[in-house]
Amino acid sequence: xxxxxxxxxxxxxxxxxxxxxxxxxxxxxxxxxxxxxxxxxxxxxxxxxxxxxxxxxxxxxxxxxxxxxxxxxxxxxxxxxxxxxxxxxxxxxx
Amino acid sequence: xxxxxxxxxxxxxxxxxxxxxxxxxxxxxxxxxxxxxxxxxxxxxxxxxxxxxxxxxxxxxxxxxxxxxxxxxxxxxxxxxxxxxxxxxxxxxxxxxxxxxxxxxxxxxxxxxxxxxxxxxxxxxxxxxxxxxxxxxxxxxxxxxxxxxxxxxxxxxxxxxxxxxxxxxxxxxxxxxxxxxxxxxxxxxxxxxxxxxxxxxxxxxxxxxxxxxxxxxxxxxxxxxxxxxxxxxxxxxxxxxxxxxxxxxxxxxxxxxxxxxxxxxxxxxxxxxxxxxxxxxxxxxxxxxxxxxxxxxxxxxxxxxxxxxxxxxxxxxxxxxxxxxxxxxxxxxxxxxxxxxxxxxxxxxxxxxxxxxxxxxxxxxxxxxxxxxxxxxxxxxxxxxxxxxxxxxxxxxxxxxxxxxxxxxxxxxxxxxxxxxxxxxxxxxxxxxxxxxxxxxxxxxxxxxxxxxxxxxxxxxxxxxxxxxxxxxxxxxxxxxxxxxxxxxxxxxxxxxxxxxxxxxxxxxxxxxxxxxxxxxxxxxxxxxxxxxxxxxxxxxxxxxxxxxxxxxxxxxx
Numbered sequence: 001x002x003x004x005x006x007x008x009x010x011x012x013x014x015x016x017x018x019x020x021x022x023x024x025x026x027x028x029x030x031x032x033x034x035x036x037x038x039x040x041x042x043x044x045x046x047x048x049x050x051x052x053x054x055x056x057x058x059x060x061x062x063x064x065x066x067x068x069x070x071x072x073x074x075x076x077x078x079x080x081x082x083x084x085x086x087x088x089x090x091x092x093x094x
Numbered sequence: 095x096x097x098x099x100x101x102x103x104x105x106x107x108x109x110x111x112x113x114x115x116x117x118x119x120x121x122x123x124x125x126x127x128x129x130x131x132x133x134x135x136x137x138x139x140x141x142x143x144x145x146x147x148x149x150x151x152x153x154x155x156x157x158x159x160x161x162x163x164x165x166x167x168x169x170x171x172x173x174x175x176x177x178x179x180x181x182x183x184x185x186x187x188x189x190x191x192x193x194x195x196x197x198x199x200x201x202x203x204x205x206x207x208x209x210x211x212x213x214x215x216x217x218x219x220x221x222x223x224x225x226x227x228x229x230x231x232x233x234x235x236x237x238x239x240x241x242x243x244x245x246x247x248x249x250x251x252x253x254x255x256x257x258x259x260x261x262x263x264x265x266x267x268x269x270x271x272x273x274x275x276x277x278x279x280x281x282x283x284x285x286x287x288x289x290x291x292x293x294x295x296x297x298x299x300x301x302x303x304x305x306x307x308x309x310x311x312x313x314x315x316x317x318x319x320x321x322x323x324x325x326x327x328x329x330x331x332x333x334x335x336x337x338x339x340x341x342x343x344x345x346x347x348x349x350x351x352x353x354x355x356x357x358x359x360x361x362x363x364x365x366x367x368x369x370x371x372x373x374x375x376x377x378x379x380x381x382x383x384x385x386x387x388x389x390x391x392x393x394x395x396x397x398x399x400x401x402x403x404x405x406x407x408x409x410x411x412x413x414x415x416x417x418x419x420x421x422x423x424x425x426x427x428x429x430x431x432x433x434x435x436x437x438x439x440x441x442x443x444x445x446x447x448x449x450x451x452x453x454x455x456x457x458x459x460x461x462x463x464x465x466x467x468x469x470x471x472x473x474x475x476x477x478x479x480x481x482x483x484x485x486x487x488x489x490x491x492x493x494x495x496x497x498x499x500x501x502x503x504x505x506x507x508x509x510x511x512x513x514x515x516x517x518x519x520x521x522x523x524x525x526x527x528x529x530x531x532x533x534x535x536x537x538x539x540x541x542x543x544x545x546x547x548x549x550x551x552x553x554x555x556x557x558x559x560x561x562x563x564x565x566x567x568x569x570x571x572x573x574x575x576x577x578x579x580x581x582x583x584x585x586x587x588x589x590x591x592x593x594x595x596x597x598x599x600x601x602x603x604x605x606x607x608x609x610x611x612x613x614x615x616x617x618x619x620x621x622x623x624x625x626x627x628x629x630x631x632x633x634x635x636x637x638x639x640x641x642x643x644x645x646x647x648x649x650x651x652x
Contacts, residue, residue, distance in 0.1 A: 014136075015125045019275045022275070023282060037103060048425060050295075050298040
């Protein structure tokens with residue numbers, strides 16, 4: 001059995017990307033696709049969905065949520081990786 | 095279940111989603127240099143991410159389909175699984191237990207038991223958890239295959255291999271970060287899938303009042319469908335979930351606290367938070383969606399029995415679990431259908447990934463590092479973690495077929511809970527608040543509790559009180575037997591823990607620093623020292639507000 005290595009690798013967790021960009025991107029794409037598709041809704045589809053053009057509403061809703069995440073990520077970006085700041089036992093701010 | 099009319103546009107939506115799932119795994123890989131990066135996300139995530147992952151790890155497709163099934167079968171009484179059966183335990187985890195878990199720097203729930211008790215207690219819990227996690231992963235995979243076969247017509251072997259491969263890719267590469275990020279994404283997609291069903295369905299049946307009228311007039315559920323506590327009196331229960339003792343003590347206390355506060359698949363999400371404050375807020379943030387999710391599961395269940403009155407009846411070729419797929423087929427045009435399908439498939443994979451990503455952590459740290467290969471360099475355990483992830487998925491595929499023998503998936507999961515989780519909470523609560531509790535009392539209590547659950551499972555169905563009408567002639571109430579079985583497990587564990595504690599030697603208090611109430615770890619310092627929180631980040635405020643909302647809702651829907 002060997003001793004724990006003194007050159008233990010440092011955590012790379014600060015290199016993790018921002019999930020808000022993924023959620024935002026996906027929902028903007030879905031929102032645009034659904035909204036466009038909703039212009040081709042047939043009468044039969046409308047009747048099926050209790051006369052709601054659901055793709056339009058869902059598309060616009062998803063677009064709004066996607067934009068919310070993108071704007072949030074833009075206004076409050078993740079802190080840039082700072083290798084000296086990785087003290088796991090103490091809060092970083094204040 | 096009828097096959098869905100899926101077109102190319104739906105497949106495009108599915109394709110984009112699955113491409114993103116893999117991308118998240120690939121990108122998260124860059125952030126992994128140590129075993130803790132892989133197995134605990136390097137303890138770096140913000141509270142809103144871990145909080146949504148916390149609820150998403152529970153919001154698997156089995157849960158969604160199962161709760162819609164319960165809604166169709168029992169009506170509004172199903173809210174007991176959410177309000178009394180989840181929220182109080184989540185608040186307790188955040189406010190009371192998280193300082194012990196996160197503050198003591200343990201890497202898993204079994205590791206807490208090792209430091210609080212001894213190696214045998216630890217091993218018993220680590221192995222029983224690992225087995226349960228792999229079984230649950232297999233159940234998810236099997237259920238996914240059944241649903242895809244029914245909805246899209248793909249053979250079950252194909253969907254099992256495909257779904258397992260996607261999960262394999264994103265959690266073997268991205269580790270817990272890959273799992274958690276996908277869970278957060280899945281949370282929003284499943285909401286986007288379910289909300290249209292509720293909106294269209296409610297408009298179709300004439301709104302909430304129309305739904306009430308039609309369920310009462312046209313279905314066998316009758317007026318009881320819209321009360322939650324009616325018929326729960328002890329001795330002469332008629333509520334589909336039995337009497338209030340079973341609901342409050344069995345479901346609300348033992349099962350719920352056992353699941354939410356000691357199930358590592360949940361607690362792991364909080365341990366990956368970046369600091370104690372974020373860890374405390376993880377289950378509290380998760381509690382808010384949990385309060386309102388019943389609107390997206392129970393209401394579709396009730397709409398389904400109005401639209402398809404023969405749902406779940408013998409000879410109709412349907413089961414209650416078909417409620418949501420039936421509504422998707424009935425209401426959703428292509429496009430919205432693709433979103434709902436993506437959400438459902440994502441929820442199945444999340445249910446599997448949450449279990450595999452907690453299984454690999456317990457196996458790597460608690461079994462491999464603790465008992466088999468100690469003191470190797472960290473890189474070695476990172477590799478072990480990756481290999482165990484692959485092995486867990488392969489075993490999950492195998493165990494998928496164990497689930498095939500059971501008809502109601504939720505009952506099967508509940509059965510697992512009552513065997514493994516019910517005794518756990520008794521042990522934890524006594525261990526945290528009674529510092530004399532001895533190492534051997536931990537093991538003895540857990541074994542007694544598990545045996546208690548098993549024995550009750552055998553004798554419960556033979557007791558007339560647990561049958562409809564309180565006579566053996568009526569059908570047995572499986573939920574009620576589970577609830578009382580959990581109470582039996584809890585009592586067996588508690589009694590044996592106390593007796594063994596009084597007969598054996600406790601650990602010196604110096605070894606319990608940071609692990610029990612009233613014995614702080616002097617080396618840890620004040621975890622909140624110098625940390626100025628914004629007022630809305632206060633765990634107490636978040637927790638008590640959640641409880642207040644549940645209380646008001648419970649009164650409204652009494």
